[in-house]
Amino acid sequence: MAKLSLPLVVINFKTYPQATGEKAVLLAQSCEAVAKEYGVSIAVAPQVSDLYLVSHAVGIPVFSQHMDPGDPGQYTGHVLGEALVEAGCTGTLLNHSERRMQLADIEAAVRKAEHLNLMTIVCSNNPLVSVAAATINPSAVAVEPPELIGSGISVSKAKPEVITNTVDMIRKVNKEVLILCGAGITTGDDVKIAIKLGSQGVLLASAVAKSNKPLEVLKGLVAPIAK
């Protein structure tokens, strides 16, 4: 599996117009430029239809926003792991709050991704769900309390205990899984605190993908963790 240096900053492009098609490429290139300048690991998660374009335009890791379980053949309209490999992906998000999955399908997708050497980041909405996700042995879990998503309130400020508790609970069942902190990350301070509290990175979306000045926002985000 691809080795990423830590901490890891993952930018979910969602379906923002500013992060679709050719603009997805531009945004990914901004991410790459900042990653290099600051020596920080940044990964991007554009829409499925943009994966090929983006992964061929940048050298940083590219994640899909979703992957279905299932083997090639049937599954019209599904997003299979084999297609992600062909599109040049490093891995995929799973179970995002906007694309919840059945427990059995999350596990099947993680196994399939393992087999294909794709990384998996399973999103979760509270500490217990994060622990459950961690026992499935994905590459990472990303804790995203729904009440903070897109709220502008930082998880590291509003609910620092969500991170510390979750880290403690996850480490009892899984020593190796990466723990990302999602929801409400908007500034470099948020990132710094999230790392300090024991997470290995952050997953964020709107602060970067909706911004008119993404380059500036990105620099502000990673400056406190620059090498």
Next chain:
Amino acid sequence: MAKLSLPLVVINFKTYPQATGEKAVLLAQSCEAVAKEYGVSIAVAPQVSDLYLVSHAVGIPVFSQHMDPGDPGQYTGHVLGEALVEAGCTGTLLNHSERRMQLADIEAAVRKAEHLNLMTIVCSNNPLVSVAAATINPSAVAVEPPELIGSGISVSKAKPEVITNTVDMIRKVNKEVLILCGAGITTGDDVKIAIKLGSQGVLLASAVAKSNKPLEVLKGLVAPIAK
């Protein structure tokens, strides 16, 4: 909305390995070559991750295998119409038997596609569902009895009345929607009979997308309807 000459042959690439990534491009190029040689309208429906690549490699219409309703912004992991436009698509399949949709979502997706000037082909599993789909005013409906999908039994041979009845019933509620015949189309004879029975085209998958000699199969399929 894009005007397609009739009859229309739509090739669903499903998730076959022979029709994924660079191979999706090769197969689409074969489709284009046959379309030109025989003067027949052929459209292709590759996986979402291959849409950009394919639509930039060929001049024939490219359809997505699925589209979700919803407007840009949220909807992580969904396939929005705006992304299909960016990827160069002519339209999309909806409600394929392997990707069934809620009635309200089919209608919302058809309206959204209309607004974006994308064509819509709504798949259906029996005459009454085809009529219901037709009343929503998509560009086309494709009748695919599940018992014939991938069976090798031609719908035009096994169940000619599925086509004639469906055509009659649909025309009572919608004079303009294209009617495609799906499931069990494998030979030029099947295509010819399907057209003769009143459909304006066919939707097929495995006969072409799983074939080792797709060029040959394609030629055989369209020869009887060549201009």
Next chain:
Amino acid sequence: MAKLSLPLVVINFKTYPQATGEKAVLLAQSCEAVAKEYGVSIAVAPQVSDLYLVSHAVGIPVFSQHMDPGDPGQYTGHVLGEALVEAGCTGTLLNHSERRMQLADIEAAVRKAEHLNLMTIVCSNNPLVSVAAATINPSAVAVEPPELIGSGISVSKAKPEVITNTVDMIRKVNKEVLILCGAGITTGDDVKIAIKLGSQGVLLASAVAKSNKPLEVLKGLVAPIAK
């Protein structure tokens, strides 16, 4: 199929505490009392777990809030038509806005219900979806614009054209299906106008099921259509 006199007033109990368990029985008995007193046809739709109790306590028609397609045997946790018959139901709602169904499943459930002599009321969220639902030949369609559900704004006041247009459009494809008007019905005036505009009845929920004085509300609702 059970013959109901028209107009028909259907009360959806949803999952309100005031309409659950023994309280569902009491509310259904109030509905029956008012139905008799005013000579108006009232049907009730309690939760699945209350169907047996309610249908054995009252003589008015009892509808389920949902039914899955599928035949007895597997389908753990599903609500099959055979179980509804055993529980004494007259019919079922399908595709309620809080329980949307796939198009193919709506059609399969309507066919199954027909076979079991159960009535079907398919809910729909706009005129075109109502027409699509009507072509499937359920016993009734109930138009419920989502923007009015639980809003306190009457569909008959705010959007009279939703009813008249929908009635006109439905009658072009189906002369016999009952047309119910849902969403925003709170008073007898609303009911009267809904009937006047061409619907054969109403589907409502909160105005009755959340009320502290359901008997009073019910009387007010049906007084203008009393015989």
Next chain:
Amino acid sequence: MAKLSLPLVVINFKTYPQATGEKAVLLAQSCEAVAKEYGVSIAVAPQVSDLYLVSHAVGIPVFSQHMDPGDPGQYTGHVLGEALVEAGCTGTLLNHSERRMQLADIEAAVRKAEHLNLMTIVCSNNPLVSVAAATINPSAVAVEPPELIGSGISVSKAKPEVITNTVDMIRKVNKEVLILCGAGITTGDDVKIAIKLGSQGVLLASAVAKSNKPLEVLKGLVAPIAK
């Protein structure tokens, strides 16, 4: 939460005609008779529409086959915990292979059930999913490899290691959760072996619910674990 003596035998009635409506009551009464005669804890899981009838006819624990998360009010057509309490249930199955749930919904339903003092049995399809389910702290997990469901092949014979491995893995994360063995249990020998291998009970369906002689089958099943 209700205390059940161990080992626990749970009979899923699925939607078998022999276990629906009045016949569900008869079958539950057979279960109760055998439970008393042999001093073994037997619980039954009839369809939602039969819960009230069955729970008022027998003194043994009655489980629902499914429960949705969510609080009273909206949720037309859903099965809420409050309704299960009203119907006299002891608890509910969750995530049965025929009614898979999203991970976040399983967790929310377990929390809701806890709050309502309802027991929860989360079904799972392999060891890792069982561990994930166990971390959510339900009352019990039931391991049901899909390849054995309804196959007539006993999980205790065909795959004893599924039980022993799962027990070992679950105990590392949860010392208290009950572990049930499902799928392919048809005889008393199966039950005995399942218990011997470390499970605290079994979950079975067809062997009892489809049988013409359920009383005989039940006696055979529990005889080896009789007190």
